[in-house]
Structures are given as structure tokens and as C-alpha cells.
Amino acid sequence: MYSNIEQLLLSKLNNNVDDKVFRYEEFEYKVLFLNKIFPDDSNPRYMPAIVIEDHHVSDFLNKLISKKELIELYKAQDRVLVGKGLFINCLKYGSKAWNNVNKTIESIIDLSKNIELSEVIQAPTVFQREDGNYQILTGHRRFLAMLYMFGTSGTAQFKVYKNPPLLKKTKQFQENSSREDLPQYGKLVAFTEAKREIEALSKAKTVLGKGKMSVAESANLLGISMGAYDNYNVLTRYPCVIDLYRDGLALSFVKTKSTVLKIENEYKKAHEKTKLNIEDKRKIDQLIKDELSGNNKTTEKKAASYKLGEINNANTMKTILEKNVFELDTNINWNELDWDDAKAVNQALGQLVDYLQTKH
Numbered sequence: 001m002y003s004n005i006e007q008l009l010l011s012k013l014n015n016n017v018d019d020k021v022f023r024y025e026e027f028e029y030k031v032l033f034l035n036k037i038f039p040d041d042s043n044p045r046y047m048p049a050i051v052i053e054d055h056h057v058s059d060f061l062n063k064l065i066s067k068k069e070l071i072e073l074y075k076a077q078d079r080v081l082v083g084k085g086l087f088i089n090c091l092k093y094g095s096k097a098w099n100n101v102n103k104t105i106e107s108i109i110d111l112s113k114n115i116e117l118s119e120v121i122q123a124p125t126v127f128q129r130e131d132g133n134y135q136i137l138t139g140h141r142r143f144l145a146m147l148y149m150f151g152t153s154g155t156a157q158f159k160v161y162k163n164p165p166l167l168k169k170t171k172q173f174q175e176n177s178s179r180e181d182l183p184q185y186g187k188l189v190a191f192t193e194a195k196r197e198i199e200a201l202s203k204a205k206t207v208l209g210k211g212k213m214s215v216a217e218s219a220n221l222l223g224i225s226m227g228a229y230d231n232y233n234v235l236t237r238y239p240c241v242i243d244l245y246r247d248g249l250a251l252s253f254v255k256t257k258s259t260v261l262k263i264e265n266e267y268k269k270a271h272e273k274t275k276l277n278i279e280d281k282r283k284i285d286q287l288i289k290d291e292l293s294g295n296n297k298t299t300e301k302k303a304a305s306y307k308l309g310e311i312n313n314a315n316t317m318k319t320i321l322e323k324n325v326f327e328l329d330t331n332i333n334w335n336e337l338d339w340d341d342a343k344a345v346n347q348a349l350g351q352l353v354d355y356l357q358t359k360h
Contacts, residue, residue, distance in 0.1 A: 005197060009166070009204040025171070026162045029123065032134060035152035037126060037143060039136050040168075047104050048091075049144060050074045052083030054151040060086065063313075068358035080105070082144055084151030093309065093350030094343055096247070104141075112145040125175060127161040137161070137168065138175040167201065167221075169193040174223040184253065185245035191232040192242070194222060234260055238281065240289035249292060256292065263287050306342060309350040316356040330355045 039049060052060075052074065059065040071077060071090055080101055081088040087105045091098040124139025136143055146156045165171040173194035176182055198221060202213035213221075219229035234257045235241050241256060249256070267284050268274065276284070311317055319325070326334050332348050339345060 005200045009201050010207060025165055027125070027159050028162070029157055030160045031155050031157050032126070032160075033152075034143075034147055034150060034154050034156060036133050037136060037158070038129075038133055039140055039143065047080055047101060047108075047140070047144065048078070049080045049082045050076050051147060051152060052081050052086065054084055054153050057083035057086050057151065066358050067354070082147055084154075085148065087148065092347075093354070094347040108141055108145050108148060111141060112149040115142075115145050116149055123157050123159045125159040125161065125171075127164045129164075134158070134160070137165065138172050167194070167197045170197045170221060177222065177224055177228075183245075184249075185242065188232070188236055188242045188245060191222075192236050195232075195236075198222070231257055238285040238288055240285045241292070244289065244292050251292065259291055260288055263291060306349065307346055309353040311353055311357070313357050316353065319356050320352075325352060328352075328355070 035051075035053075041048065052070070056065065056070065056073070060067070060070055065073075067088065070081065070088070074081060076088070076090045078092070079090050081090060087109070089098060089101050089105065091101055122139070122142075124142045125137040126134040127137060129135050146154065150156070169190070173190045176190065177187070195218075198213065198218050201221075202218075206212045215229065216226060219226050222229065224232075231253055235253060238260065241260065251259075264276075264284055267280070267287065268276070271280070273280065308320070330352055332351055334348075337344060337348055
């Protein structure tokens, strides 16, 4: 039984398609309306965004439509609404994902300011879908920055592939691997997904008697050196490494690779093993997690801080100051709230603000 990608690759290879098509594909530069561009929600650097039409942004800013109504209209629960001059984070308030998205939003707003002052140096890449619209391949942050700056009625230049790339994840990795500004977590996830495609290609070539792809061929297809390929392989060997970078690990790839290899070699030596089974790898994964988490911890415990969240309505603040919010029908059980748990308190305060802003 073959996967969809394996079946597609078998078909192409069976028709004697030149291997170069997997690395070099035709493209042209075009100016496109931003309302014709759609993100790829499978991209590791993708933020779960829903684009708001310019007239709905105007209605919201002029208080003709509430945040609650906007979320319902776009089915944006646990997503992020983005439009001209506007971001609304609809993820669970105070959650890790909510905090990570807020950091991404800040970086996109900063990027939009740079776009306003100068041209985009590297145009986002897209390909045309069957419905006539375009899907982002690389450059999601640049695209969202353009939307924030110009709105859905704006235009921008894009690098447009004439056909959808056969190996989309590999193409994404090729386009972005050399960029220093991309998050380390995104690079590791991108490599993992691109490697799956290359393994599918290698399997298809083997089935057709064309031989399994070598490590050198795999590295060449990804557009990286053999050394870089080895680095990525080591860093993605254990799941905890990707999880730690997702959660904010700031160590360089070189230091993390050194830690992984040290712990792995020490484990093999201590248990007199040359080959590792699933249980061995699980134990090593935990050892690596413990070591790297220790490197990532702060030495002092931070004092608890409390935040009301973003308040964009004066009447909301007036209600908080003038009324006994404990008596409002907010569905918050104030009596059972653990006031020593700053996270729980902040979540309750965020829920309170969201409730009040839907009423004004």
C-alpha cells in the first residue's frame, strides 16, 4: 500500500520524468491582489490566521460589530484574525499557544513597519490552486505583514510557480534553510517534513528499480551541505529536542547537537550497547530533555504578575472600576478560583474582559 505522495511520485518516475524537476521548477514574478492569496496551514511557520475583509475591519474599529460577532462570523475560535491594521488573538487566553502567537504577532507588526519603509527583499512564493486563487508556499510572515499594512484590497509582488511543486515541503525547506531570521523550531519541523517526502521519493525510485537515494543526493535535493544534513538528522532524532525549541529553548544547534551526542554515547557506553531499541531511545529522550531543560531554566523565580488583557473599549474599563464584577453573569466561579495561581487568575481576568467587551 502506497501513500498519496508515493503514488504521485511513482507515476511521475514511471513516465521518465527528469530528476531535476524535483529541485528546479519554473516560476515568474507577478503582482497579485492579497485577497487572492491563502496560507498553508500545514506549514510549521504558519500562524492559524483567518483573513478579515477590509470592510469588516472598518466595522469593528468603528464599533459597528463586536469582537464576539466577528469571531462567530469568521468561525475564528482558537484562531487569529488578521486584517488591515488589526490582529485579534482568539486562542485560549493565557495558554502557551496564546503567548507564542502574541510574540509572532509582535514580530509581524515590526516586519510590516519595515515593509512600509522599503520593498520586500525576498518575495513570498505561491502557486495557483484549481479555484484560481493562490496558496502560500514560503513567506507566511511576510504575507501577513503585507495584509496588516495594506489590507485585502492591496497588491504585492510574489514569486509564482507555474505548477504546484511535486515536493512542497522539500521546496519550502529549500527556500528557507539559509535564512538566519527563521525560528529554530520551524527549521527542525520543516526538515522533518521535507525528509518524509525525500524518503517517499527514495522508496518510489527503489520500487521502480532506480536505486535508493544516497545521503549525498538527499542533502543536495534539500539544498544543504552534508554537514548540515547530519546536524538536522541528529537534532530531529529525539522528539524532545523539537518540543523544547517550540517551548523557547534558545541554545544554538551546535550546542544542542553536542549535548544529544554526549548523552547518547554515554548511555551506549553505560549499557554496553551499539544498537538502540525503542525503550532505549525513550530513556535517552528523557535524559536529553532533563539536561536541556536545566540549561533553559532561570536561576530566580519570577514574581507573579497579573494582567487584565487588551482593553479596547472605555466602557469596559468603566464597568471594571465602577461595578462589582463578582456579581456579573460571566460564568466565572470566583469562589473556587485559586488566587495563589497567577496563571488561573490571569485566565479569569482575560475571560472577564472578553465578556465585558462583547457587551459594549
